[in-house]
Amino acid sequence: MRLTVGQVHRHVLALASLRSCFVLGDNLPLRMLSLPRAVRFHQTAWLGTETVQDKSASLTLASLEGQNKVEYGKKEKATRIGGPKPSSRASALKVKPKVSSFNSKPAKSTLPKSAVVKKTLKIDESLFSAKSFEELGLPPLLIDRLNKEGLSTPTEVQSAAIPIISQKHDAVIQSYTGSGKTLAYLLPILSEIGPLKRPTEQYGSDKRSGVEAVIVAPSRELGMQIVREVEKILGPNDKRLVQQLVGGANRSRQEEALKKNKPLIVVGTPGRISEISAGGKLHTHGCRFLVLDEVDQLLSFNYREDMHRILEHVGRKSGTSSRDILGPLARRSERQTILVSATIPFSVIRAARSWGHDPVLVRAMSVVPLDSITVPRPVLSQTDANPNSPSNSVNQAAVDSLPPSLEHYYCISKAQHKVDTLRRCIHALEAQTVIAFMNNTKPLKDVVFKLEARGMKATELHGDLGKLARSTVLKKFKDGEFRVLVTNELSARGLDVPECDLVINLDLPTDSTHYAHRAGRTGRLGRKGTVVTICEETETFVVRKMRKQLAVPIKPCEFTEGKLLVHNEEDVE
Numbered sequence: 327m328r329l330t331v332g333q334v335h336r337h338v339l340a341l342a343s344l345r346s347c348f349v350l351g352d353n354l355p356l357r358m359l360s361l362p363r364a365v366r367f368h369q370t371a372w373l374g375t376e377t378v379q380d381k382s383a384s385l386t387l388a389s390l391e392g393q394n395k396v397e398y399g400k401k402e403k404a405t406r407i408g409g410p411k412p413s414s415r416a417s418a419l420k421v422k423p424k425v426s427s428f429n430s431k432p433a434k435s436t437l438p439k440s441a442v443v444k445k446t447l448k449i450d451e452s453l454f455s456a457k458s459f460e461e462l463g464l465p466p467l468l469i470d471r472l473n474k475e476g477l478s479t480p481t482e483v484q485s486a487a488i489p490i491i492s493q494k495h496d497a498v499i500q501s502y503t504g505s506g507k508t509l510a511y512l513l514p515i516l517s518e519i520g521p522l523k524r525p526t527e528q529y530g531s532d533k534r535s536g537v538e539a540v541i542v543a544p545s546r547e548l549g550m551q552i553v554r555e556v557e558k559i560l561g562p563n564d565k566r567l568v569q570q571l572v573g574g575a576n577r578s579r580q581e582e583a584l585k586k587n588k589p590l591i592v593v594g595t596p597g598r599i600s601e602i603s604a605g606g607k608l609h610t611h612g613c614r615f616l617v618l619d620e621v622d623q624l625l626s627f628n629y630r631e632d633m634h635r636i637l638e639h640v641g642r643k644s645g646t647s648s649r650d651i652l653g654p655l656a657r658r659s660e661r662q663t664i665l666v667s668a669t670i671p672f673s674v675i676r677a678a679r680s681w682g683h684d685p686v687l688v689r690a691m692s693v694v695p696l697d698s699i700t701v702p703r704p705v706l707s708q709t710d711a712n713p714n715s716p717s718n719s720v721n722q723a724a725v726d727s728l729p730p731s732l733e734h735y736y737c738i739s740k741a742q743h744k745v746d747t748l749r750r751c752i753h754a755l756e757a758q759t760v761i762a763f764m765n766n767t768k769p770l771k772d773v774v775f776k777l778e779a780r781g782m783k784a785t786e787l788h789g790d791l792g793k794l795a796r797s798t799v800l801k802k803f804k805d806g807e808f809r810v811l812v813t814n815e816l817s818a819r820g821l822d823v824p825e826c827d828l829v830i831n832l833d834l835p836t837d838s839t840h841y842a843h844r845a846g847r848t849g850r851l852g853r854k855g856t857v858v859t860i861c862e863e864t865e866t867f868v869v870r871k872m873r874k875q876l877a878v879p880i881k882p883c884e885f886t887e888g889k890l891l892v893h894n895e896e897d898v899e
């Protein structure tokens with residue numbers, strides 16, 4: 327492959343950019359198909375972050391389907407679609423966003439800001455006004471189970487996603503942290519498979535005995551949390567129908583359980599799923615659903631080999647070879663692919679297009695076909711220096727992910743006084759359930775020791791602990807045995823501790839996306855929550871930069887005499 331000087335320059339810049347999002351095998355440029363897989367991944371990682379203006383680089387199987395039309399600079403129209411058969415609807419309607427009991431925030435502009443909707447889309451207003459799970463057409467047995475668990479009203483993103491997934495659309499689900507995305511994909515899946523499914527469902531249950539849904543999550547904790555959510559809905563008699571395949575646990579036992587229990591749903595981390603699948607102990611070719619939870623993280627460079635295997639094998643039509651030119655397209659028809667995250671940068675939209683059949687972007691108040699979203703402005707231009715640039719889809723994704731009910735502050739402290747500041751902050755805010763984030767594992771112990779020495783119950787959670795220790799710590803924290811959980815990035819994504827009322831950044835997050843996911847551990851499902859970043863004087867410029875990127879007021883404050891003292895708010899530039 328030959329590159330011009332300009333292309334090389336862009337590739338180098340792309341590599342240096344914040345995230346190494348990439349487009350996996352199905353979207354490979356045709357000129358790369360003959361390269362060895364490892365090389366292809368490396369190359370596509372480059373091209374994934376490369377400006378999409380490079381037309382030659384976007385020559386993909388997907389682009390041959392005529393999807394990647396580029397239009398710059400116009401404002402997006404938030405047109406919405408929905409209903410059982412979108413194409414059969416007679417007229418296009420505008421939906422007035424409603425404010426539900428779960429969400430006091432009006433729907434934000436969709437990502438990326440510069441995107442353009444090119445089609446006139448048909449919508450079904452009723453899609454966004456469901457007040458109960460019955461109205462969403464869920465089967466009676468499933469509704470009974472939900473009621474038993476005290477769940478009677480769908481959240482907005484559930485109201486939007488459930489009918490769309492039930493109509494067998496491939497979907498990207500984006501909604502802010504703590505808005506109920508897990509049930510938004512689980513409920514339509516459980517309507518189709520397992521003991522709670524629709525009685526009229528045509529896929530004969532007797533014919534299918536293998537795994538029918540694979541759910542992938544980037545961490546063991548999140549994987550286990552999803553398993554518990556499925557078990558909760560299935561009920562005690564049927565919980566063996568979901569099997570966890572997370573790393574760190576005994577692999578042989580997982581393989582035995584697969585053989586013995588014949589689960590319909592497996593939930594796991596990429597490494598363990600692909601390991602067991604490669605060992606021939608997990609058969610997913612007949613699988614109907616593939617869910618990638620925290621998809622933007624799963625598509626990062628770290629998981630590339632495992633994710634490639636999963637995407638290649640799950641729901642693969644038997645008899646098709648990956649060498650067939652139509653292989654990827656044929657495979658896609660065998661499964662529904664559902665991608666989920668609070669932060670959906672444009673690279674995910676692009677990946678979803680290449681894997682899906684007419685995939686749609688589902689958000690709390692809108693459903694938009696992905697092929698109607700055009701690429702953002704080139705990300706490597708001069709204007710990128712302006713973090714508010716609508717072209718910056720990563721920042722925009724972070725903005726969209728913040729729950730409406732959060733208060734953000736920052737407080738200046740010398741490094742050696744940070745733990746004291748943390749204590750004063752907890753007392754001043756009377757916080758009961760606190761998650762404190764740090765960047766490295768080693769200092770966590772020290773912070774826990776200092777807090778405990780001053781009579782504050784604290785514990786640590788990080789990747790160096792074994793699986794059992796991790797789940798025990800988390801359970802005790804959720805049960806209220808500890809007031810403070812000191813942790814690292816491991817807990818930033820997906821972790822659901824509804825009672826968490828305060829998130830502290832003891833170290834600065836690396837970027838606005840990390841800030842948003844950390845912040846999202848509080849203010850879950852419409853609850854109030856506070857985020858306090860404790861930083862040194864020299865680091866305040868980073869906070870100000872994130873404030874700009876996230877477009878939220880992060881106010882300077884102090885904690886004195888047991889009180890929160892908010893300084894003059896600096897304008898959000």
Ligand SMILES: Nc1ncnc2c1ncn2[C@@H]1O[C@H](COP(=O)(O)OP(=O)(O)OP(=O)(O)O)[C@@H](O)[C@H]1O
Pocket residue numbers: 477478479480481484501502503504505506507508509667668819820821822824846850851
């Ligand atoms: N319809 C509902 N009614 C009441 N509670 C709900 C409903 N849907 C979800 N929940 C609860 O809301 C909480 C947050 O849900 P969930 O973890 O799915 O959020 P999320 O959007 O996936 O967040 P994140 O982006 O942080 O992963 C959970 O405790 C869940 O059980």
